[in-house]
Amino acid sequence: MSIIFQTKSGELPIDAQNDSETVLFDGLGSGLTLPYECATGTCGTCRARVMSGDVFDVWPDAPGAQRLKRDRGDILMCQTRARGNCVIRVPALVTQAEEGAPRRFIGRIDELSKLTSDVIQFDVVLNEKATFSAGQFMVINAPGVSGGRAYSMVNYEQQTGRLTFLIKRKPGGVFSDWLFKSAGKDAEISLFGPLGKAIFQPEADGDLICITGGSGIAGIMSILEHAIRAKHFPGYSGQLYFGARTLADTFYVDKLAALTEMSSGGLKVTLALSHEAAPSSTHPASELIRLDEGFVHEVAARVLSENSVGLGENAVGFVAGPPPMVDAAIRVLLGQGKLPPDRIRYDKFS
Template sequence: MDHQVVVKPSGHVFSVSADESILAAALRQGLNLPYGCRDGVCGSCRGRVLSGEVSHGNASSAVLGESDRLAGFALLCCATARTDLCIETTEVRALADIPVRTLPARVHRLLRVAPEVMIVELRLPSSERLQFLAGQYVDILLKDGKRRSFSLANAPHDDSVLQLHVRRVPGGRFTEHVFNGMRERDLLRLRGPLGSFFLRDDSPRPMLLVAGGTGFAPIKAIVEHALAQRSTRPMDIYWGARQRADLYLLQLAQQWAAEHPWIRFVPVLSESPPAERWTGRTGLVHAAAMHDHPDLSQHQVYVCGAPAMVAAARADFLAHCQLPTDEFFADSFDYAADTQLAIATGPAPEMNGSPHD
């Protein structure tokens, strides 16, 4: 039997089944409640039960003492609902709400989805979880103190593994290792979440999402988070690549559009050879979006990809499509120096903030 949970002070409502924790149910439905471990150890998910009855599950007495329970507190990662509930807890809706952490991570799986693209799945220690906003990135910390940054391609509610989309950079130290030396169960260190590129889910505006190459990674996270929220905000997704093989999750994007009438997906190729017999859109991906959306005055726009594409999209959308400056959010993927870069619209380098080679 499902129970209804009302969150104060936000007023958000979600349902929870008898066999899942209150936190798991909230995350599954796109609500970002605070947490750190999901195992009753850190206490980050502590909230107050204002009305209703919960079972405290395996909450540690060292973290949640008897006096806390009598005062109505519960660890939401352990507690399950016995009745309908009203709880009091903060919701993570801004960068300042999430601590940046350094954590070990083990390579769980390597999936080569295109000749030059590898999906890397990372698993954190069983007692840890990384909370983040849809669209943010992490730094992979190298042994010499340098770092490489990659967007998180999974939505926040789906955090059992962290998914990175890595494009090989010829001669790149780290990406060549990913393709030629990395093995499952290898140990890495990461730091995050980082970056100001994330879904502004409090806006009712239709969304235009433009991705170039592996810039699809944070766009994927944003779309899947919106779907988990049961949002029906219109989403027009444009994904640009050179050849068809570079659209490495084409079927997934097509499935979003097929299953949800408020989602439209447009793939665009810039260098498709005749042998591919590509019959879809061609040219620059942001130009295709401009052609279809000459008036963006009521939209919210998310752009992720190479610096030249991001810069052109920003200039053209603002100058020719009436897009308000404060409704443009971008992530520019750079490949050069070993420093954290930034642009006015959000974090820079490939996948969001520093070089990824």
């Protein structure tokens, strides 16, 4: 069957196999640069209009669908599948990407490890190798769990058959319950990606400042790994502020210490404890990791205010974490960090 995208760049037809994929993933998979942010129904960025054809909505109550004009045929492309030929109008400029189109992978869960009482790291072995940019994510579907969830890759390799992810257990979280309770090694999952534009670009980016909390560290780990390999430090500076409730909730201390050591003094990592006094000025497990008290954005604001040397011209801020933390961190980067808004990158999941 064919899907014709009517875009501001003209009509772009693609061939689609069947109704197993959403219209968004059909288009992205064909290399079209369709607009999207979360790809999981929350943000509303992939809004479009069905001009003709038979489609069905896989999640009518998606938070991102609240503002849609249903009576005129408006849809979220990430929650719509086509049953046959259809014409979809997309209010954006869309081009055909030369390479790097996301696609569907089958993966097998390998090496589940519990990092704290509520954070698990898991590896996925892919059926074929994937290429992605540091900071990107995959939308993962698990058996018996309806809808996809977006998870950022923790690792960074030019091309790899193994992806590392983090998941934080949430009360009532269907996917995390599945992973924590019933999934074991070798459980099969399906992945679509890579997706996301909050990526590190070593040629264009200068100083890096990252503010994150909880499992938001995932994509930041990939970015720091890429920065180390690209010898970005110490020519440019790097600052990571990583928030946790207590010392027992901190993780990746050994990995962050190793990255700091490899940065030749370019990278400075501060763990911020929000619900416990810091027992010392550095982490008990490594003197390379500083400890501070307060919410992570407050700690970052304090250091930035005290720092007489500001961020360089092409500095970039990366933010990842729960929505209230993201909002507070953006304020700090604009205010104390003096970063222009277009130098701040984050995934707009809400």
